[in-house]
Amino acid sequence: MTMEATRYADGSISYPGHPRGPGGSEPVETIDLSEYTAEVVTWTTSMATPPGVREPNTLAIVEFTVDGESVRAIGQMTTDDVETGDEIEPVHVDELREPGAGIREPASQDWDGYRFEPI
Amino acid sequence: MERVAVIGASMTQFGQREDEWILDLLAEAGLECLEDAGVDATDVEHLYVSNMASGEFEGQTGVMNALAQDIDAVPAYTQRIDQTSSSGGAGIYAAWQSVASGASEMTLLVGGEKMTHKTTGESTDVIASLTHPVEYKTGVTLPSFAGLTARHYLERFDAPRESLAKVAVKNHENGVDNPHAQFRKEIDEETALESPIVADPLRLYDFCPITDGSAALMLCPESVAQEYTDDYALITGIDGATDTHVVHEREDPTVMGGVVESGKGAYEMSGLGPDDIDVAELHDMFTILEFLQMEGLGFAEQGEAWKLVAEGYTETDGELPINTSGGLKSKGHPLGASGVAQGVEIYEQLVGEAGPRQVEAETGLCCNVGGFGNCVITTIMEAAR
Numbered sequence: 001m002t003m004e005a006t007r008y009a010d011g012s013i014s015y016p017g018h019p020r021g022p023g024g025s026e027p028v029e030t031i032d033l034s035e036y037t038a039e040v041v042t043w044t045t046s047m048a049t050p051p052g053v054r055e056p057n058t059l060a061i062v063e064f065t066v067d068g069e070s071v072r073a074i075g076q077m078t079t080d081d082v083e084t085g086d087e088i089e090p091v092h093v094d095e096l097r098e099p100g101a102g103i104r105e106p107a108s109q110d111w112d113g114y115r116f117e118p119i
Numbered sequence: 120m121e122r123v124a125v126i127g128a129s130m131t132q133f134g135q136r137e138d139e140w141i142l143d144l145l146a147e148a149g150l151e152c153l154e155d156a157g158v159d160a161t162d163v164e165h166l167y168v169s170n171m172a173s174g175e176f177e178g179q180t181g182v183m184n185a186l187a188q189d190i191d192a193v194p195a196y197t198q199r200i201d202q203t204s205s206s207g208g209a210g211i212y213a214a215w216q217s218v219a220s221g222a223s224e225m226t227l228l229v230g231g232e233k234m235t236h237k238t239t240g241e242s243t244d245v246i247a248s249l250t251h252p253v254e255y256k257t258g259v260t261l262p263s264f265a266g267l268t269a270r271h272y273l274e275r276f277d278a279p280r281e282s283l284a285k286v287a288v289k290n291h292e293n294g295v296d297n298p299h300a301q302f303r304k305e306i307d308e309e310t311a312l313e314s315p316i317v318a319d320p321l322r323l324y325d326f327c328p329i330t331d332g333s334a335a336l337m338l339c340p341e342s343v344a345q346e347y348t349d350d351y352a353l354i355t356g357i358d359g360a361t362d363t364h365v366v367h368e369r370e371d372p373t374v375m376g377g378v379v380e381s382g383k384g385a386y387e388m389s390g391l392g393p394d395d396i397d398v399a400e401l402h403d404m405f406t407i408l409e410f411l412q413m414e415g416l417g418f419a420e421q422g423e424a425w426k427l428v429a430e431g432y433t434e435t436d437g438e439l440p441i442n443t444s445g446g447l448k449s450k451g452h453p454l455g456a457s458g459v460a461q462g463v464e465i466y467e468q469l470v471g472e473a474g475p476r477q478v479e480a481e482t483g484l485c486c487n488v489g490g491f492g493n494c495v496i497t498t499i500m501e502a503a504r
Contacts (some may be wrong), residue, residue, distance in 0.1 A: 014368055016253045017163060025371030042274075042372065044266030046258070046318040049172075061267055061367045072367045076257050086273055095253035096256045102244045109252035 001092050002032040003018025004062075005071055011088040015064075015069040031066055033073060034114055038062035040071065043082050050080045056080065060116055062088055078117045090114035123218045125500065127335050128158025130462040133332035133451035134301040139172045141233040142242075146189040147391025147403045148456075149229045152335035153190065157347055158225060160190050165223035166197040169210030169230030170455035176244045177233055186229060196223070198457075203249050204404065205244040206230060207334070207458020208359070208487025214338045215354050215498075224343055230459030231333030238503055239352035242329050246454070249490050251365045262326055262365055264491040265405035266318030271372050272342040272407060273320065276422035280320060284311035285322040285428050286406040287448060293435060294445025301330050301451030324407040330451030334460035349503075350407075352469040352483075356391065356499035358384025366491050373422070377417030377495030378486060384482070385497040386417075392415035396499070397480035398468050399439060400461035402488035403446040409433075412486050413441070414456060416497070435478055442477045443468065458487030470504040 006017025009025040017027055058077040063070055074077035076096060077088075096113045099106035129151035131144055139147075153160055157211040168183040174273060183197040202209035204241075207230040217223040234242050239265035247260045271280060288308055294300040306324060314323035344351045363369055369376065386392055393416060413424035418439060427433060433441040444450050444464035448455055465483035467473040480502070487496045 014365075015252065016365065042267045043268060044263055044321075045315050045316070046260060046263040046266065047318070048239060048243065048260075048262065049218045049258055050240050050247060050260060055201045057255060057258045057263070059259055059267065060264055061372070074254055074257055074259060074367045084270070101447040102255075104252075104255055109256065111256050113253075113256055 001112070002093055003034040003090050005031045005033050006033055007068055011069060013066055013069050015071055015073045033064050034062045034092070036066060037089050037119060038064040040086045040088060042081060042084060043077065045080050050102050052098030058082065062116055075113070076115045078115045082118060086118045088116035089119055091117045120219055121340040123338055123354045123468050125354065126339060126344045126347050126351045127158065128336050128466045129155050130460050131332050132299050132462050132465060133453060134423050136331040139171070140162065140332065141177055141179055141420045142185050142189060143188045144228050145182060145231045148231065148333035149186055151192045151229060152229070152444060156337035158337055159235060160192045162407055163192045163195045165217040165225045165226040166192050166195045167200055167210045167213050167226065167228045168197065168458055169205050169206040169228065170232060171203050172203055172245050172454065173233070175216060176237060192227070194452035202494045203489040205323065205489030205494045205496050206452050206489040207405070207460065208457040208485070211336065211462050211473035211498050212357055212359050212461060212496055214336065215357050218338050219342055221433045221499050224339055226272045226334065226338045228338065228459060229333060229335040230456040232455045233331050234329050234453060235331050243392025251432040254365065261491055262318045263403065264320070265407055266321045268372055269321050269407040272410065275373065278425040280287045281308060281312065281407040281427035282429055283325055284308045285460060286312045286403065286409045287311045289428070289434055290403060290442050290446040290448040293476065297445045297450055300445045301328055301447050321405065326494050327404050327447040327452040330453040332451060332453035332456050333352040334456045334463050336459060336462050336466065349504045350470040352466045353503055354386035354450050354498060355501045356389030358388065358497040359494065360384065361494050362492050364493060373411060375411050375415050375495065377492050378412050378488070381495045381497040382416040382486070385499045389499045391482060391499060396439065396460050396482055396484045398443060398465065398478050398483045399441050400444060400485040401441055401446070402465050402486055403442055403448045404452055404488065408488060409441065416484070416486060420501050421471060440478045443473065443478060461487055463483035465500050469500055
């Protein structure tokens with residue numbers, strides 16, 4: 001279980017990874033973001049959620065710093081008690097939303113992942 | 120290359136169209152546009168249908184071929200254009216390309232979507248299916264992206280929450296004069312600010328509704344246009360661009376790169392700049408998007424659009440009227456139709472057919488946004504001279 005980001009030849013990191021990074025640079029390694037903490041850039045609490053999604057659903061965009069390089073991620077919060085600038089750590093969850101309840105083919109992707117817990 | 124003209128336009132009633140499905144809506148707008156332009160269906164060489172998700176919403180695919188038969192345009196070449204919420208703008212681009220390239224001398228573009236038979240949750244999920252798997256599994260929706268971005272904008276630029284409500288109030292006021300709008304009802308700032316939270320800090324009146332509807336435009340070379348009418352508009356600038364699929368990967372959450380890039384391209388082609396635009400239709404699926412597009416298109420400096428809205432700069436009697444149609448906010452947002460309907464409003468403003476919404480305009484711009492700025496089309500039209 002990892003929160004896998006990708007580092008590219010130019011040193012940049014993205015979550016998720018892509019076959020090519022900025023400037024066409026190729027992936028060189030993966031990094032497990034779940035071993036790092038991050039800072040909340042912004043957040044929202046969604047009150048109208050699609051089928052199979054918890055309601056309300058508090059989400060945040062957070063920024064990790066890995067070896068001086070910034071990489072952002074989106075995720076569910078473990079609480080709605082959150083402020084911009086809070087420090088968080090990723091916490092593994094077996095199922096972030098119910099596979100098959102929405103339109104996406106259940107087998108087309110994974111459904112476990114990480115929620116963000118304020119430290 | 121000969122200039123591309125718009126010689127006709129139509130728009131169905133937007134709203135909840137009970138017992139009318141995607142093929143009914145497309146045919147209604149298509150036939151009305153043929154009549155408005157005075158063009159015989161058998162003279163249509165290319166037929167484009169802007170539609171995001173008729174298969175997902177209704178289980179009806181092949182809508183472009185069905186429409187060709189329903190309006191008696193067979194054997195016209197036809198193609199369905201899907202670019203999510205910017206399918207309409209992408210349809211304008213495809214239709215423009217078909218004429219500009221010389222491939223077609225008469226192109227009909229019809230955009231439409233049937234959505235209201237689904238629950239809000241189901242419709243939201245169809246739209247959210249455009250997201251990357253790491254986004255989708257979090258349950259993020261397009262309204263959630265708007266909430267995330269709005270909070271960042273308000274905190275970073277010290278903009279008051281009321282500034283977003285002013286966009287909703289303005290566009291609802293404009294919608295009153297649009298007979299095809301889903302909502303023809305003014306609201307006050309207090310109503311917007313006290314409406315239920317949808318994606319904190321955004322509330323119900325910061326969002327467009329779910330809508331059924333269709334809209335159409337007729338395009339042809341300018342020399343052909345002159346055989347039909349003296350009152351036509353010209354598409355003098357058009358461009359499309361993308362931004363990242365994964366929204367949080369953008370360097371600056373308040374900059375929509377697709378808006379900036381497509382705007383630059385459209386300005387360059389037309390030889391015009393932001394100061395030359397007399398009226399604009401922006402993709403206000405969420406109130407915050409009106410600020411981001413004003414800034415991305417150069418109508419305002421970054422972080423300053425909210426001040427112009429507060430000053431009345433974008434009202435119908437202001438320096439740059441924005442969303443005279445009522446915008447997606449009040450007019451409604453049938454996904455594939457919205458970008459076409461923006462073009463219908465600008466066309467009607469330029470040929471003097473906007474009725475009580477009429478403003479003085481020789482040039483107009485529309486910006487149609489797909490996803491959360493993932494794909495964007497900017498179109499500039501000018502009145503024929």
